[in-house]
Amino acid sequence: MELHQLRILRELADLGSVNAVAKALFVSPSAVSQHLAQLQRSFPAPLTQKDGRRLVLTAEGKLLAAAAASVASTLAEVAAKIRTQEQDQNVPIRIAGFHSIGQTIFAPLLSYPHGQLPPLHFSDEDVSQQDFPALTSSYDLVLAHRMPHTAAWPEDRIAVIPLAFEPLDIAIRRDHPLANFEELSPEQVIDERWVVSRSGYSPADVLETIAALAGKAPRVEHRVNDYATAGALIQASGCLGILPRFTARQTLNEQVTLRPIKNLNSGRQIDLLVRAEHLHRGTVEEVIEAIRNTVKRLVIG
Template sequence: MELHQLRILRELADLGSVNAVAKALYVSPSAVSQHLAQLQRSFPAPLTQKDGRRLVLTAEGKLLASAAASVASTLAEVSAKIRTQDQDRDVPIRVAGFHSIGQTIFAPLLAYPEGELPPLRFSDEDVSQQDFPALTSSYDLVLAHRMGHTAPWPEEHIAVIPLAFEPLDIAIHRDHPLAHFEKLTPAQVINQPWVVSRAGYSPADVLETIAALAGSAPRIEHRVNDYATAGALVQVSECLGILPRYTARQTLDESVILRPIHGLNSGRQIDLLVRAEHLHRGPVNDVISAIRSTVQRLVLA
């Protein structure tokens, strides 16, 4: 049994398929399968089993994958004690985030005075909510969002650092007949034309709830995930949109205003997802503190 074999088993637990593990580790699927076969020889109980065309972990495999995460955390803690602070601060911290949070906080983080933070490498990841935890395989820190009524993050695999609750509001042109209302009810808005995200993303989830409360299907004219584009469409049409209150604000023209939805606590929780071993690194914790401060300023602006 070798450390890289344990890592592969852990990645299979988190990513869910041999192909995904191969992609994350930059090896071939056959190499992944070979390492899993070698690891299996050390244990009498099967670690994996076929589920249709997919290879999944057995209960014993999940137990060993959890132990692999603990081993990684222990090694990271020891490594942090051995390395000097200066050596660790030279290692870039990889940060991923959904589009609107990236548009809002990546630049302020990069603008920190030289020397206060380690080198940062940003990536935007436009994924469905359930796919955020798997990104921790490729990034040190992952900015993710989750609707309140959905399943919690898998905290048996990752650490979760809450950042803020962001309401989702109705975006409307200031000259629209409904714009003079301070709050809008589902009955008022359901028959309006809409620009909303694709299914599986927060705005579409909120519109489904609005439709359920109003008892009528919405009239969706445009499916757009990018909030700046959705806001631009609201600006030049009679369409209503659903946009996050804080992260979409700086991309909106002044003619587009946001109104809360009466009787509906619509919003998303913004969290930072991280593998536990990274929390032993001082520079990672410095970046976490900077992200917290930046998000808090965004909420209070």
């Protein structure tokens, strides 16, 4: 049993397929399969099994994958103690985030005074909610969002750092008759034309709830995930949209305004997802604190 074999098993637990593991580790699928086969020889109980065409972990495999995560955390803790602060300060921190959070906090993080933070490498990831945890395989920190009524993050595999709760509001042109109301009920808005995200993303989830409460299907004319594009379409068409209150604010034209949804606590939780081993790095903790402060300023407005 070797460390790289344990890592492959852990990645299979997090990523869900041999092909995804191969892509993440820059090796061939056959190499992944070979390493898993070599690891299996060390244990009498099967670690993996077929689920249709996919290879998944057995209960015993999940136990070993959890142990692999613990080993990685221990090794990272020791490595952090061995490295000097100067060496650690020069190691880049890789940060992924969904589009709207990237638009609003990536640049402010880069504006921190020189030397206060290590080098930061950003990527935007437009994924469905359930796919955020797997991104921790490729990034040190992952900015993710989750609707409150959905399944919790897998905290047996990753650490979760709450940042903020962001309401999702009705986006509406200021000259629309409904803009005269401080709040808008599902019954008031259901007959309007809509600009929302694709299914599986927060705005579409909220619109489904509005439709259920109003007892009518919505008329969706445009499905776009980019909030700046959605805002432009709302301005040009007079359609209504559903946008996040804090992260969409900077991208909206002054002709578009936001209104809370009456009697509906619609919103999403914004969290940082991170593998436990990264929390042993002092520079990662510094970046986490900078992200916390930046998000706090965003919420205050």
